[in-house]
Amino acid sequence: MRIGLFGAGRVASQLGPALVAAGHHVVFVWNRSLPAATALAAQLPGAQVLVSPAAPPLPADVYLLAVPDAAVAPLVAGTTWPSGALVAHLAGALPLAVFDQQPTVRGGVFYPLQTFSAGRAIAWAAVPLCIEARDPATEITLLALAGSLSQHVLRLDSAQRLKLHVAAVFANNFTNHVLGIADALLAEAGLPSALLAPLVRETVDKALANPPFSVQTGPAVRQDLPTLAAHEAALAAHPAWQTLYAQLTASIQAQL
Template identity: 85%
Template sequence: MHSSTKPINSLRIGLFGTGRVASQLGPALVAAGHRVAFVWGRTPAAATALAAQLPGTRVLPTLAAPLPPADVYLLAVPDAAVAPLLAGTIWPAGALVAHLAGALPLAVFEAQPAVRGGVFYPLQTFSAGRAIDWPAVPLCIEAADAAGEATLLALAGSLSRDVRRLSSAQRLKLHVAAVFANNFTNHLLGIANALLAEAELPAELLAPLVRETVAKALANPPFAVQTGPAVRHDAPTLAAHEAALAAHPAWQALYAQLTASIQAQL
């Protein structure tokens, strides 16, 4: 569901994590008018560096004591760290706690009945040195209770113009799709660059092709605009390509598998 939720008054945010997502999200929350009450991270130096960018934010040195009060606690930590963090923290009764993971279900909160669980999933890739256009980032929300959902929807609406309610099952499928669209595509571009380097050719040769490929796929059903030797069943070209990949057996096998997958869609 697309939401046009309007921004809300300033909320106190407890931010767990100091990695790529937290480092981008913290400043965005402050820019949207919220206050990051504290930052916690496994590496004190990283927590200190992030807190220094957020006015009025302090570093939480330990999880051993009860947490400072916050309207929302956001867990911007790796998926595998969410459950241990939930279990190892003394949460205020009724605390609204949301993880930011794409593939982790809302059910991860069931082992902590004292908290109100939620999901605040930003559908974007985060890398150091890359600015994020937060108003364009889809924010996917799920919550265990109506009040928590309302708070998370409004918080998301203060950052983005694209806010959606998604179930855990929908979000998992979305995350798989995102891996194909982003991670696998990036890996294939890496292979392409490596092959160009072997031929002493510049990577920018592919830039116009990549831009047109992405633009065309966004404007049309991608399967409907597929081109190339696999679609044409051009056996001599396919054989020549596989022979050219003889020095890279894994890439050769991947080429054959992708060719078969394309042909299966025809």
């Protein structure tokens, strides 16, 4: 397929080469930063740089909006789309209704359930791709495009996708933040963060193999009040973390 790619950030920089590897042609790249768009286009054979979305973009079978959530609606409204253009955003929390302001556009969603960071390769075949569309023809095209990248393609409506996005924030962003706190506490004690690596791996492996609540361990589950009090006292220099510790303890105990 011919793909028009809006964005040159962490997602677009991984998605563009993946589309090319799957046999598609990225016809252009647009980004608010022209140097970023130019750098990404240089990695995609035959891709041009779209200087402004205000002018009609080059013809494409699918236009993908790999831009921040807050930029999607203004981009949809401010771009001069060809009549009947298939335009899909990649956001987890934005509803399909974001395309209602452009009735001549065939709107869709192409949401990759993954975290993207510079310097880390993504195995796209294992990435769940969540599809939603305003009409059957758009759905067929997006399903085909998703299937060329991933072995895990799902049809989800906006409400399901929003709940999935919230779950992903808990599983990824919040987990990473808590690991950051653990790393900082080890550093304060002069201990290497690698000490936690076997524990973290076993925790994740166990949680993926079982219902996570059913394999919860630790002082909160044991109702070990002296240890809980000692931990909170040890966090006295970090009131926000102390509060978070107490809140997480209460949440764990509420599931017992």
